[in-house]
Amino acid sequence: MGELVRLSVEHGVGVITVQNPPVNALSPGVPEGILQGLEQFVSDHAVGAIVLIGGGRTFIAGADIKEFGKITSGQKRRGPGLTTVIQGLETSQKPTVAAIHGHAFGGGLETAQGCHYRVALRSAQVGQPEVKLGIIPGAHGTQRLPRLAGVKKALEMCAFGNPVSAAEACESGIIDRVVDGVGYDDLLAGAVAFATEMVAKGGPHPKASEQDQKLGTPEEAAPLCEAARALVRKKRRGHMAPLKAIDAVAAAVSLPFPEGVKREAEIFRECLFSTQSKALIHAFFAERQVRKVPDIPKGFPARDVRSAAVLGAGTMGGGIAMSYANAGIPVRLKEVTQEALDRGVAIIRKNYERSLKRGRFTREYVEQRVALITPQTGWDGFDEADIIVEAVFENMALKKEVFHQIDGIARPGAVLATNTSTLNIDEIASVTSRPEDVIGHHFFSPANVMRLLEIVRGAKTSKEVVATSMALARSLKKVGVLVGNCHGFVGNRMFHPYRREAQFLAEEGAEPSRVDRVLYEFGAAMGPMAVGDLAGLDVGMRVRKEAPHLYPPGTRRPLAEDALCEMGRYGQKTGAGWYRYGPDRTRHEDPAVDELLKRIAAEHGIEQRQISDDEILDRVVYALVNEGARILEEGYALRSCDIDIIYLYGYGFPAHRGGPMFYADTVGLDKVLERVEEFRGQHGHWWRPAPLLKQLAAQRSTFKDWDQSR
Numbered sequence: 001m002g003e004l005v006r007l008s009v010e011h012g013v014g015v016i017t018v019q020n021p022p023v024n025a026l027s028p029g030v031p032e033g034i035l036q037g038l039e040q041f042v043s044d045h046a047v048g049a050i051v052l053i054g055g056g057r058t059f060i061a062g063a064d065i066k067e068f069g070k071i072t073s074g075q076k077r078r079g080p081g082l083t084t085v086i087q088g089l090e091t092s093q094k095p096t097v098a099a100i101h102g103h104a105f106g107g108g109l110e111t112a113q114g115c116h117y118r119v120a121l122r123s124a125q126v127g128q129p130e131v132k133l134g135i136i137p138g139a140h141g142t143q144r145l146p147r148l149a150g151v152k153k154a155l156e157m158c159a160f161g162n163p164v165s166a167a168e169a170c171e172s173g174i175i176d177r178v179v180d181g182v183g184y185d186d187l188l189a190g191a192v193a194f195a196t197e198m199v200a201k202g203g204p205h206p207k208a209s210e211q212d213q214k215l216g217t218p219e220e221a222a223p224l225c226e227a228a229r230a231l232v233r234k235k236r237r238g239h240m241a242p243l244k245a246i247d248a249v250a251a252a253v254s255l256p257f258p259e260g261v262k263r264e265a266e267i268f269r270e271c272l273f274s275t276q277s278k279a280l281i282h283a284f285f286a287e288r289q290v291r292k293v294p295d296i297p298k299g300f301p302a303r304d305v306r307s308a309a310v311l312g313a314g315t316m317g318g319g320i321a322m323s324y325a326n327a328g329i330p331v332r333l334k335e336v337t338q339e340a341l342d343r344g345v346a347i348i349r350k351n352y353e354r355s356l357k358r359g360r361f362t363r364e365y366v367e368q369r370v371a372l373i374t375p376q377t378g379w380d381g382f383d384e385a386d387i388i389v390e391a392v393f394e395n396m397a398l399k400k401e402v403f404h405q406i407d408g409i410a411r412p413g414a415v416l417a418t419n420t421s422t423l424n425i426d427e428i429a430s431v432t433s434r435p436e437d438v439i440g441h442h443f444f445s446p447a448n449v450m451r452l453l454e455i456v457r458g459a460k461t462s463k464e465v466v467a468t469s470m471a472l473a474r475s476l477k478k479v480g481v482l483v484g485n486c487h488g489f490v491g492n493r494m495f496h497p498y499r500r501e502a503q504f505l506a507e508e509g510a511e512p513s514r515v516d517r518v519l520y521e522f523g524a525a526m527g528p529m530a531v532g533d534l535a536g537l538d539v540g541m542r543v544r545k546e547a548p549h550l551y552p553p554g555t556r557r558p559l560a561e562d563a564l565c566e567m568g569r570y571g572q573k574t575g576a577g578w579y580r581y582g583p584d585r586t587r588h589e590d591p592a593v594d595e596l597l598k599r600i601a602a603e604h605g606i607e608q609r610q611i612s613d614d615e616i617l618d619r620v621v622y623a624l625v626n627e628g629a630r631i632l633e634e635g636y637a638l639r640s641c642d643i644d645i646i647y648l649y650g651y652g653f654p655a656h657r658g659g660p661m662f663y664a665d666t667v668g669l670d671k672v673l674e675r676v677e678e679f680r681g682q683h684g685h686w687w688r689p690a691p692l693l694k695q696l697a698a699q700r701s702t703f704k705d706w707d708q709s710r
């Protein structure tokens, strides 16, 4: 049985403890170990009941996700494994009890559903998160869960994948008792006591597969399934697995259990072999991979961040202060004038009130968070802060002036972070006496909501400050991605060609709304024109003015947005940009924009023509990919998966495509290159293929392989 499963006997109860840290995934050997333990205890006369528990900090977090890749690449056959174990637990002559702490997720919850009873610590969570990996529960979860919790709850859990608390699980019948206590020992004692009670009570012990009372009829289930499908289409647009999970739950109602599990197995397999599942599994591991910095080993000393100070109470500064407050870190928020400060604080209040109204936070939570933010116009307390974050206007001279001031005030050892989205960190650091403490913390707007934090390492930034920033990102519940110091870093550097191509397409005759529609249908949260209007077209115009090197002489330059700005059309904030906006920000196409585009084309000799949806998609997405490849070979991103995470969490790239680099891998880099070469033939300079793209395409390799080879 090896080290993966340990057996012991406590007060006449056989205890099977899974020991597969860190999360007790059901890796090869674990199901077999549970089964052997079960068989041993069933035939042991000194044992009256059996408890299944997870060692360490959690129950079982599910199947071992790494194994899925082996199955789909043909390296491994999917064996009977887990479902045999679950069957064994359910048909055991002696009562079986799952004791849950931490997480019972996916195959973990399915294993628990095989047990006759389930008990859990109050802090535990249970869930069927498989859809987040592009699959559905594959060990009878879609069949047993509706029998335990009812169809509505099962639909919610299987189609959206969100966890539920022990209390909620108890209320809905998924678990039988909440055990008081805090850790493994309390849970084990509670589970053993519960198991002893069940022995005394006597059988037959309930089998979830045989409980049909909560299922109802197919007619009753139909509207619930339809409502769930409608919600999925809205909230998980383009995702296949959630709709398939609903089909599987519906099968639990319309088919007898043995038929239902067969249907589930067919759907599971279909999902497992889909590109969407590969993309979402890639994203799962990528999110964890980005925490790893090759030259900074795990456990590298990091500084404590217990207090923060933010300079600038504008949109970004306010959102950053909220992020700190939400993490329970007291934060000072400074503005130059009382008026600007009041404005910033009012926006923070408004944001919290909105969350309160939506039921995201309680009143008590909001008051506690607001109390952690100290608005001020002076420098009080900045000399004690563990981190100072600058979030003033995006202007190098101003940032340098501010950093010079901060340098004079901050205590030794404080981290000095700039929220610049494009500017040179080294130049900013050069005005301080401690460039090793200076780092970029590029938050994304709205900073209190968006999960990405680009952490920009300057030439002299110390490893300790990098380690501190990576750890801090997790405390702030952000996904921190370490990037190098180039213009626009990774995200905005790639975004520039993406939006440039979108403008070129519009100038060549693709209606702006169609460009947006193509990207929206691809799965993006918003198309490039709508994003431009939201962020403000003046932002791009300023970047083009302040960074003339972006458009060397003789290269084609996008003209439309500068012309829109000249007309006072800055986007949503001025009521018009690429679109015209109604009072409630409803978007309308505007013939004036079409006229403008025609005029630009005529004045600058740009041929207007019919442009296909395919061309629109390939030009904007491959512009991202080509720039991403350059960034990789120049070393400004550590791995292609880092770029993917930046685009998934910072730019609304569709999760089920896995990020731009993974998407290119799925298309095939030879095909991507072919298209890039074709665009080069038509449009010249901007489409010179990145050498890395050429190299990998020639080798019939992928960005993912390239990551792994380093």
Ligand code: 3H9
Binding pocket: 022, 023, 025, 061, 062, 063, 064, 065, 066, 082, 103, 105, 106, 107, 108, 110, 129, 130, 133, 136, 137, 138, 139, 141, 285, 288, 289
């Ligand atoms: C499934 O069960 C299908 C079934 O229906 C059965 C079909 C037959 N496998 O997230 P963390 C690794 S599908 C392999 O940082 P936390 C993770 O990569 C599965 N590895 O910890 C990381 O490795 P590293 C359904 C896994 O405390 C390390 O563990 N289950 C798995 O922040 C620590 O992870 C899920 O989808 C796994 N299942 O969060 C649950 N899980 O250190 C997925 C984690 O090398 N997991 N790892 O980077 C989670 O949601 C979180 O890990 C959890 C803990 C909330 C459990």
